[in-house]
Amino acid sequence: MGFGTNGELMDGRSKVSFCSGSCHAEHILQVLNAYRRSGTFTDVVLQVDGCEFPCHRATLCASSVFFRTMFSSSFKESTQPTVKLQGISGSAMDSLLDFIYEGRLKLDEENVESIFLAAYQLDIPVLTKTCVQFLQERVSPSNCLGLMDFASLYVYALQPLQEQCQTLLYQDFQEVLQHKEFLSLPKARVLELLACECLQVTEEVLVTAALRWVHHRPDERKQNLRELLERLRLPLLDLAFFSSTLEVDELVQECVELRPLLQEARLYRAYGREVQSERTRPRRSSGWAEMIFVIGGCDKNGFSRLSFTEKLNVWSGEWTSAAALPGYSKSEFAACELQNDIYVSGGQLNSTDVWRFMPQLNQWVRVHGLSRGRWRHKMTSMCGKLYVVGGYNGRERLSGVERYSPHENSWTSVSELLLPVSSAALSSCGGKLYVIGGAVSEHNNTERVQCYDPVSDRWSFVSSCPFSQRSISAVTLNDCIYVTGGLLDHIYCYRPVTDSWSRAAALPFRLEGCGLTVCEGKVYVVGGRNEDSVAVDQVWALDPVSCELSEEKRLSRCVSYHGCVSVLQRL
Secondary structure (H helix, E strand, C coil): CEECCCCCEECCCCCCCCCCCHHHHHHHHHHHHHHHHHCCCCCEEEEECCEEEEECHHHHHHHCHHHHHHHCCCCHHHCCCEEEECCCCHHHHHHHHHHHHHCCCCCCCCCHHHHHHHHHHCCCHHHHHHHHHHHHCCCCCCCHHHHHHHHHCCHHHHHHHHHHHHHHHHHCHHHHCCCHHHHCCCHHHHHHHHHCCCCCCCHHHHHHHHHHHHHHCHHHHHHHHHHHHCCCCHHHCCHHHHHHHHCCCHHHHHCHHHHHHHHHHHHHHHHHHHCCCHHHCCCCCCCEEEEEEEEEEECCCCCCEEEEEEEEECCCCEEEEECCCCCCCCCCCEEEEECCEEEEECCCCCCCCEEEEECCCCEEEEECCCCCCCECCEEEEECCEEEEECCECCCCECCCEEEEECCCCEEEEECCCCCCCECCEEEEECCEEEEECCECCCCCECCCEEEEECCCCEEEEECCCCCCCCCEEEEEECCEEEEEECCEEEEEEEECCCCEEEEEEEEEEEEECCEEEEECCEEEEECCECCCCCEECCEEEECCCCCCEEECCCCCCCEECCEEEEEEEEC
16 A cells, blocks of 8 residues: 555555535535524624624525625625615524525415515525425415415516416405405405406306405495496396395495496396497306307308308307208398397298297297388397388388387387388487488488487487498497498498487498497498409408407308397307
């Protein structure tokens, strides 16, 4: 045995490496932490929350990006014997230093928030991650609201926690609202939750939540009741819940400001989609959606009449089939919605047929027929009844008007039009009917607008429209009547309140015999026939606020002179 030239001990065998493993490293860390607590060999003092913590710069830099940047740069703190830190509690700093020196720390529900904030501020990624995991394991309906608000302040570090809380909130809001945390929320946060489209609960649960929050501190919160319930779809509530829970609530009964909202809900029950507001449009998570139904009509070249019924879910952009109109194919008939059912009347060959389609059953049933057969007429709903107006019987334009009561399943005649027309536009607005334009003879059209008041049972003329066309359609949205078709190059808007006309938007090309309906707060122009007498499969949507026209999901086939109606349907 001897020493080599470099002083190594040689015995003819290979060299031996020795490592004491993690035990040695752990022992060194424990000794360093003991030195820190006794102030031995320390070279900087951290002043935190009125406390002083002697530390070793090298150890701090080894764990914290914050300290490494501070002490290895030109910052004045790099040479100062004392460094003052803001926004960290003394207890959190003490625990944090134990982790920096020994790699161990006791987390609990009382200290995890303060330790996370300290670790986040001092940029210690391994500890912030540990805090996030600790919180994620304890997310529950009783604390998810508070944790989600906390996580929103530190999205970069706490995004997984925020997403987990959000998922639980959306899926289990009915359980969340049972806990004190919900009852302690400020009004602004409750309003935000009630307006959320992602909560996977029924509207009845949201009304229950609003009432429960108000009743928790009634004297302080009852003045917020209208503002809360305005965010909810009261017209879409289950009738039994509306009558037995909402209307009988003592605070609801006391709140005079709520009466218009309750009346809107009652009218929607009676009149259906004739009542329009943000509250009549279902939430995307409610299991209901507004659907556009396209019924019958003529094919691309106008030679064949179609019997199909298809519906468009505007949220998904998906067209699906529904039950076809039974018996025969139809065109130049009239179609509209009443109490969330679709009615079709008349049609070519002087038909008196009237059919009712029930979307929830996907079934057509025949109801009492018209007194006089007609086609090229229009039909709309008003105040819970159907009105069939004008049209053609093969010999002459008709002035007759019939009204249908769904409760009595019968038609009665009302005052006749002042001017007989066919292929006119018809819509109800503000409790009155408006018949716009139309044909008065084989070659002549009119620009006159006829208005019917059901209270006096009288017709009168109002401001004429800025066009003279036939094969036009009309719908009402936000107290305005929108009209197009008849190869017009614009969508026109009539405001009954001011008795005035304006242009709403230009069309990409002229159409006649197109469908017109309201869905999701927009006016939809569906199909129709162009100037070459060729049917199209295109669909456009008009935003009434921006007056922008956007192209939407196309029809599955080209069609014109068809029925086009929107109703609510369960998905």
